[in-house]
Amino acid sequence: MGPPWSQERSPEESLSTEWSRQSTRARWVLLAVLLCGLLIGCSMLWVYIFRNCGPWTCESPVCMELVNHYLASGNRSAAPCTDFFSFACEKANGTSNSFQALAEENKSRLWKLLEAPGSWHLESGEEKAFQFYNSCMDTDAIEASGTGPLVQIIKELGGWNISGNWTFFDFNQNLRLLMSQYGHFPFFRAYLHPHPAPPHTPIIQIDQPEFDILLQQDQEQKVYAQPAYPRWMKCVEQTGSFFEPTLAALFVHEAFGPSIRSAAMELFAEIKDAVIVRLKKLSWISEETRKEALNKLTQLQVEMGAPKRALKTEMAKQEYSDIQLGPSFLQSFLSCVRSLQGRKVRSFLQPFPYHRWQKSPWSVSAYYSVPDHVVVFPAGLLQPPFFHPGYPRAVNFGAVGSIMAHKLLHIFFQFLLPGGCPACDTRALQEALLCLEHRYAAFPLPSMSSFNGSHTLLENAADIGGVAIAFQAYRKRITERTGELTLPNQELSPYQLFFRSYAQVMCRELISQDPQDTHSPPRLRVHGPLSNSPDFAKHFLCPSGSLLNPSTRCKLW
Ligand SMILES: *[C@@H]1O[C@H](CO)[C@@H](O)[C@H](O)[C@H]1NC(C)=O
Ligand SMILES: *[C@@H]1O[C@H](CO)[C@@H](O)[C@H](O)[C@H]1NC(C)=O
Ligand SMILES: *[C@@H]1O[C@H](CO)[C@@H](O)[C@H](O)[C@H]1NC(C)=O
Ligand SMILES: *[C@@H]1O[C@H](CO)[C@@H](O)[C@H](O)[C@H]1NC(C)=O
Numbered sequence: 001m002g003p004p005w006s007q008e009r010s011p012e013e014s015l016s017t018e019w020s021r022q023s024t025r026a027r028w029v030l031l032a033v034l035l036c037g038l039l040i041g042c043s044m045l046w047v048y049i050f051r052n053c054g055p056w057t058c059e060s061p062v063c064m065e066l067v068n069h070y071l072a073s074g075n076r077s078a079a080p081c082t083d084f085f086s087f088a089c090e091k092a093n094g095t096s097n098s099f100q101a102l103a104e105e106n107k108s109r110l111w112k113l114l115e116a117p118g119s120w121h122l123e124s125g126e127e128k129a130f131q132f133y134n135s136c137m138d139t140d141a142i143e144a145s146g147t148g149p150l151v152q153i154i155k156e157l158g159g160w161n162i163s164g165n166w167t168f169f170d171f172n173q174n175l176r177l178l179m180s181q182y183g184h185f186p187f188f189r190a191y192l193h194p195h196p197a198p199p200h201t202p203i204i205q206i207d208q209p210e211f212d213i214l215l216q217q218d219q220e221q222k223v224y225a226q227p228a229y230p231r232w233m234k235c236v237e238q239t240g241s242f243f244e245p246t247l248a249a250l251f252v253h254e255a256f257g258p259s260i261r262s263a264a265m266e267l268f269a270e271i272k273d274a275v276i277v278r279l280k281k282l283s284w285i286s287e288e289t290r291k292e293a294l295n296k297l298t299q300l301q302v303e304m305g306a307p308k309r310a311l312k313t314e315m316a317k318q319e320y321s322d323i324q325l326g327p328s329f330l331q332s333f334l335s336c337v338r339s340l341q342g343r344k345v346r347s348f349l350q351p352f353p354y355h356r357w358q359k360s361p362w363s364v365s366a367y368y369s370v371p372d373h374v375v376v377f378p379a380g381l382l383q384p385p386f387f388h389p390g391y392p393r394a395v396n397f398g399a400v401g402s403i404m405a406h407k408l409l410h411i412f413f414q415f416l417l418p419g420g421c422p423a424c425d426t427r428a429l430q431e432a433l434l435c436l437e438h439r440y441a442a443f444p445l446p447s448m449s450s451f452n453g454s455h456t457l458l459e460n461a462a463d464i465g466g467v468a469i470a471f472q473a474y475r476k477r478i479t480e481r482t483g484e485l486t487l488p489n490q491e492l493s494p495y496q497l498f499f500r501s502y503a504q505v506m507c508r509e510l511i512s513q514d515p516q517d518t519h520s521p522p523r524l525r526v527h528g529p530l531s532n533s534p535d536f537a538k539h540f541l542c543p544s545g546s547l548l549n550p551s552t553r554c555k556l557w
């Protein structure tokens with residue numbers, strides 16, 4: 001008896017089994033060959049598609065608008081490896097100014113909202129914003145009321161002999177009137193604001209009036225010095241400052257919906273991760289400082305788009321109950337001044353919010369607040385042509401991603417200062433910083449001899465790190481998820497588009513450099529970081545030794 005698994009077979013049986021076994025094997029081989037062929041064919045087709053058709057171009061309306069914007073800015077005959085700034089920013093009749101354009105565009109967005117209140121369900125408080133705006137725009141009525149409203153105020157303040165009666169004025173009485181009713185402090189300046197350090201107790205600061213420089217007004221006048229500054233812009237700005245909660249809510253509703261906000265938060269998270277990766281690889285930092293830096297990064301708060309109160313429209317109702325509009329525009333204006341002043345004072349009596357925004361949600365400047373340890377990205381910045389969820393990712397990472405990374409690096413400025421990190425490898429750090437200084441000093445700046453680069457080292461460091469980190473985040477994103485898009489009619493690969501959109505943000509004509517400006521002139525803010533990026537040189541095929549592909553690079557981040 002054999003083992004149970006051995007069975008006797010007849011010769012025929014055994015023959016047919018042998019044949020069927022052979023034919024099965026042949027079938028398997030055939031199938032394998034077919035599968036292999038199919039696989040090879042598919043992958044060849046895939047490669048072919050990718051080489052010839054991919055990446056897909058984005059032809060949606062937002063992308064086409066961006067393409068037009070890019071085509072209108074930049075000189076495509078300029079050589080990217082020697083003059084990327086002209087390549088991206090210079091056009092036949094001057095240099096485009098991205099931030100100014102964005103700021104103006106978004107004011108015009110508020111303008112449209114104020115011009116067409118019909119589509120809004122208005123609460124009684126919000127209506128006042130529109131009424132104020134309309135009376136500001138009604139120049140005929142302002143002209144028609146003549147000097148009457150002004151003379152009235154002059155009388156109230158004791159008169160002036162051109163107004164007829166000149167009453168002997170009571171100094172204290174007048175001072176009280178001026179300060180309480182007109183928000184004006186003739187002999188000294190009094191400021192009420194939170195102490196810069198936690199717990200931010202309100203403090204009163206008294207100062208002489210001579211040294212009072214209205215920085216904001218000064219800047220705006222500079223910006224609008226050449227073209228006529230239209231009345232609507234003045235009225236939008238005034239309405240914006242008196243009725244900020246309402247306009248903030250309208251702007252957010254119009255331009256910063258939940259999908260934009262979540263796309264911006266997602267981008268921020270990826271940039272922050274990339275900063276952490278960099279930090280872990282920094283060679284000059286000591287272990288203890290690295291830990292401290294990582295800690296700071298995890299504790300950082302971010303405010304995206306608008307302060308939380310701007311999203312709650314109910315607040316606007318009571319805020320303006322003390323505003324009396326009319327009968328003249330001047331009286332409305334003064335009532336608004338008083339109301340705003342009262343609101344500011346009252347806000348100091350309330351529990352402190354985590355962070356008090358220093359900008360309006362429609363403004364275009366992001367900032368990092370050292371005392372509150374918070375980074376703020378206003379909704380006005382997260383708009384086309386800097387950001388849109390429907391853009392190719394290269395655009396969002398290159399433009400707003402670089403800004404986000406730049407702002408995050410502000411957190412580490414303290415370590416770069418002399419003596420800021422005694423435990424670090426100070427020699428390596430100083431070497432990197434010196435390298436940066438030399439790199440920036442070597443760039444030609446023909447039209448601008450007055451520029452002194454001694455204040456710009458830290459911002460240059462943040463520019464260089466910002467681009468490098470945003471690029472790293474973008475590359476990670478590209479390898480993790482496919483489906484990369486680029487723009488039509490640009491002949492730019494996604495990686496090239498990344499650098500193009502970074503430069504676009506920096507476009508600005510340099511009329512005169514403020515000696516106190518801590519940023520480099522725009523051309524340097526493009527050429528400095530790009531010349532330090534081996535990826536830029538690689539993707540634009542820059543010959544080694546060309547301006548933007550130097551033989552050595554500074555190793556700071
Ligand atoms: C564009 O760049 C080319 C090459 O640098 C230059 O010759 C040309 O004048 C530039 N065109 C404009 C409008 O600046
Ligand atoms: C510059 O040219 C563009 C079109 O190329 C035009 O739209 C724009 O108004 C011009 N700007 C000035 C200041 O001439
Ligand atoms: C106004 O008062 C000043 C000084 O009190 C005097 O010199 C001036 O002549 C007066 N002007 C008129 C128009 O009365
Ligand atoms: C000056 O004041 C007197 C009394 O206060 C008043 O009757 C008179 O109308 C005033 N004159 C002018 C020109 O305002």
Ligand SMILES: *[C@@H]1O[C@H](CO)[C@@H](O)[C@H](O)[C@H]1NC(C)=O
Binds near residue numbers: 453454
């Ligand atoms: C730049 O400014 C620094 C101090 O702010 C000064 O020491 C230096 O001499 C200046 N350099 C030039 C070229 O003006």
Ligand SMILES: CC(=O)N[C@H]1CO[C@H](CO)[C@@H](O)[C@@H]1O
Binds near residue numbers: 384
């Ligand atoms: C620069 C720019 O155009 N930004 C946006 C600001 O708001 C307007 C709407 O009026 C948008 O069309 C723009 O894209």
